[in-house]
Amino acid sequence: MHIYADNAATTALSPDVLKAMTPYLTEIYGNPSSLYRTGAVAKDAVEAARENIAKLIGAKSPAEVYFTSGGSESDNWAIKGVCKVLKAQGKNHIITSKFEHHAVLHVCESLAKEGFEVTYLDVYSDGLVRPEDVKAAIRPETALVTIMYANNEIGTIQPIAEIGKICREAGVLFHTDAVQAMGNVPVNVTDDSVDLLSLTAHKFHGPKGCGALYIRRGVRIANLIDGGAQERSRRAGTENVAGIVGLSKALEIAIDTMEERREKLTKMRDRLIDGLLRIERSRLNGSRECRLPGNVNMCFEGIEGESLLLKLDLAGVCASSGSACTSGSLDPSHVLLSLGLPHEIAHGSLRLSFSDSNTEEDIDYLLKVVPEIVDYLRSFSPLWDKIKSEN
Amino acid sequence: MAYSEKVMDHFANPRNVGEIPDASGVGEVGNSKCGDIMRMYIKVEGNVITDCKFKTFGCGAAIATSSMATELIKGKTIDEALKLTNKAVMEALDGLPAVKVHCSVLAEQAIKAALSDYYTRQGIDPTPIVGVIKECDHDHGCGCEL
Numbered sequence: 001m002h003i004y005a006d007n008a009a010t011t012a013l014s015p016d017v018l019k020a021m022t023p024y025l026t027e028i029y030g031n032p033s034s035l036y037r038t039g040a041v042a043k044d045a046v047e048a049a050r051e052n053i054a055k056l057i058g059a060k061s062p063a064e065v066y067f068t069s070g071g072s073e074s075d076n077w078a079i080k081g082v083c084k085v086l087k088a089q090g091k092n093h094i095i096t097s098k099f100e101h102h103a104v105l106h107v108c109e110s111l112a113k114e115g116f117e118v119t120y121l122d123v124y125s126d127g128l129v130r131p132e133d134v135k136a137a138i139r140p141e142t143a144l145v146t147i148m149y150a151n152n153e154i155g156t157i158q159p160i161a162e163i164g165k166i167c168r169e170a171g172v173l174f175h176t177d178a179v180q181a182m183g184n185v186p187v188n189v190t191d192d193s194v195d196l197l198s199l200t201a202h203k204f205h206g207p208k209g210c211g212a213l214y215i216r217r218g219v220r221i222a223n224l225i226d227g228g229a230q231e232r233s234r235r236a237g238t239e240n241v242a243g244i245v246g247l248s249k250a251l252e253i254a255i256d257t258m259e260e261r262r263e264k265l266t267k268m269r270d271r272l273i274d275g276l277l278r279i280e281r282s283r284l285n286g287s288r289e290c291r292l293p294g295n296v297n298m299c300f301e302g303i304e305g306e307s308l309l310l311k312l313d314l315a316g317v318c319a320s321s322g323s324a325c326t327s328g329s330l331d332p333s334h335v336l337l338s339l340g341l342p343h344e345i346a347h348g349s350l351r352l353s354f355s356d357s358n359t360e361e362d363i364d365y366l367l368k369v370v371p372e373i374v375d376y377l378r379s380f381s382p383l384w385d386k387i388k389s390e391n
Numbered sequence: 392m393a394y395s396e397k398v399m400d401h402f403a404n405p406r407n408v409g410e411i412p413d414a415s416g417v418g419e420v421g422n423s424k425c426g427d428i429m430r431m432y433i434k435v436e437g438n439v440i441t442d443c444k445f446k447t448f449g450c451g452a453a454i455a456t457s458s459m460a461t462e463l464i465k466g467k468t469i470d471e472a473l474k475l476t477n478k479a480v481m482e483a484l485d486g487l488p489a490v491k492v493h494c495s496v497l498a499e500q501a502i503k504a505a506l507s508d509y510y511t512r513q514g515i516d517p518t519p520i521v522g523v524i525k526e527c528d529h530d531h532g533c534g535c536e537l
Binding site for chain 1: 425
């Protein structure tokens with residue numbers, strides 16, 4: 001048995017995407033900035049991808065889509081680029097949430113060292129930012145609000161359109177890291193009143209190392225990467241042509257098949273959640289309703305996440321955990337702690353994330369092995385003995 | 392971060408798991424906040440540790456080091472067990488990733504805690520013999536006392 005249940009980490013490259021990319025990795029190797037034919041063909045492919053992506057995310061113009069190396073670069077560019085411009089206008093305040101991806105949190109921490117003040121909004125026990133909290137946190141000196149579309153660990157989908165509306169009305173720029181949401185739930189930058197949006201191809205069966213940043217026309221942003229005149233002189237570096245073509249194709253497929261997949265994965269997800277909740281002292285982390293179709297994130301008291309993952313690996317299951325021990329740090333995931341979970345419970349977490357290639361048989365198998373492994377690890381856990389003796 | 396085959400073997404098939412109901416000494420170290428708790432049981436006959444068992448809450452390395460530590464002291468004299476170091480546990484496991492070294496320290500401390508309990512039960516002050524037991528060697532502001 002082999003089950004890949006870590007699609008929030010990365011996904012398998014789709015054969016159709018690979019097929020679309022292959023010519024640009026082989027015969028059409030020209031530099032899009034060159035004048036001769038093979039360069040011009042590559043340039044056309046990049047521009048066709050830009051147009052396609054703009055349409056797929058609801059941008060008004062292809063000129064609002066900029067290609068990057070992925071989600072982390074897009075987040076860095078959006079936040080640092082906007083803050084650099086607005087700092088000169090006396091704006092030195094950023095609003096974000098406690099459970100953003102590190103590509104956002106660490107950028108905010110770095111800007112804090114440069115004099116920015118950062119408000120970290122609570123996400124409550126359900127893992128959802130409250131739009132009214134955003135509204136209350138906005139000040140005259142607020143430069144940017146950055147709230148993720150969906151959380152990478154617990155899959156909770158944020159009220160982005162409501163937050164966007166509040167920011168637009170207040171005249172404050174709004175960035176969203178949509179890396180996990182893109183292709184899984186409907187995202188439209190115009191309807192959602194988003195000014196900047198980060199996305200990356202490898203979360204929806206595209207290649208690694210290629211992403212995009214949507215920058216609404218009129219938003220002033222400083223460059224992150226200076227150099228040549230690529231991307232209208234805003235992002236230097238020879239274009240990752242094959243990656244860009246792959247990103248466009250993968251997003252197109254993901255959005256075309258979204259509804260069907262959403263229905264299938266939601267059903268599988270809910271069956272798995274219901275089954276795993278039958279385990280004594282287990283809990284689902286984050287809202288069940290506002291949740292990505294393929295995300296299950298649970299805690300099992302009395303056991304530690306890494307040993308659970310290793311046992312699952314031995315049973316043929318690739319999964320992930322917010323456990324401290326998987327990250328090399330000693331503290332459990334900031335996401336689980338932001339929900340108010342105590343350390344000892346947050347240590348025992350498991351994230352299972354699914355894509356189209358997962359099946360009901362995978363769920364059957366997980367419903368068999370996860371409870372067995374939890375029971376086994378609890379059988380020699382002194383913490384479990386304590387939990388049991390206290391009740 | 393990758394574990395050696397030995398670590399994976401002791402994780403997948405831990406030796407000496409369980410409790411000793413009539414143990415001569417029981418020691419527990421670590422805490423749930425840090426994500427590791429080890430409890431060691433020893434049975435002493437004469438001057439020899441005739442049996443040793445463990446229960447551990449923790450990561451793969453915590454389980455593997457507990458298992459290896461019990462193997463290393465079982466059948467040994469108390470004096471030999473007192474000399475067990477975390478380095479010896481690590482070497483026996485063909486090494487540990489740097490971030491997991493603290494698990495081997497915890498295993499050494501768990502054995503010492505069990506021996507300490509054994510001496511206390513004999514009415515002997517364990518501190519001059521066993522030394523001070525460290526609760527946790529983490530240094531990440533988790534509130535663990537060193």
